[in-house]
Amino acid sequence: MRRVNAADAVNSVGLVQALASAVTLVKQRFPAARANLSPWRDDPQTRHWLEEETLDLSFHFPGWSPRLECRSLLLQLRLKGVAKGDSQSPPELLGVLMRGMTFDGERWRLATMGDWQPEGSHLPRQEQVHQLREICRELFILFEESAASDTAA
Numbered sequence: 001m002r003r004v005n006a007a008d009a010v011n012s013v014g015l016v017q018a019l020a021s022a023v024t025l026v027k028q029r030f031p032a033a034r035a036n037l038s039p040w041r042d043d044p045q046t047r048h049w050l051e052e053e054t055l056d057l058s059f060h061f062p063g064w065s066p067r068l069e070c071r072s073l074l075l076q077l078r079l080k081g082v083a084k085g086d087s088q089s090p091p092e093l094l095g096v097l098m099r100g101m102t103f104d105g106e107r108w109r110l111a112t113m114g115d116w117q118p119e120g121s122h123l124p125r126q127e128q129v130h131q132l133r134e135i136c137r138e139l140f141i142l143f144e145e146s147a148a149s150d151t152a153a
Contacts, residue, residue, distance in 0.1 A: 033059035070100030088135035
């Protein structure tokens with residue numbers, strides 16, 4: 001069974017490079033964040049929520065981030081072509097879902113659908129919302145460039 005953890009789902013050099021670049025994008029804006037490429041446990045409850053077309057990674061802060069109103073960021077990259085194990089063609093990034101998390105669960109979410117506005121009970125500050133949107137934009141550019149370089153090779 002394929003897992004949703006990014007570390008378990010990577011099946012090509014291009015995807016490894018894209019994932020490493022995604023980590024770098026987040027770390028550039030939030031240097032204190034610690035990347036985790038395996039945010040999910042492998043248990044029946046987690047497997048129930050399996051989404052075949054996503055790569056999931058998280059970033060944990062050393063304590064509370066008052067500007068982001070969370071302790072961790074969960075980043076879900078929705079990709080076309082990953083679930084089929086098609087390592088011949090680079091995956092296409094269809095969307096990004098970011099979630100601000102605490103031990104109590106989700107505090108907010110920002111999706112690259114609609115107006116890209118965060119929703120939730122405790123929203124990040126406007127400056128951080130801008131940074132999160134920039135990360136999303138750069139992720140789309142990153143995956144487009146990755147696809148272009150794979151097809152040119």
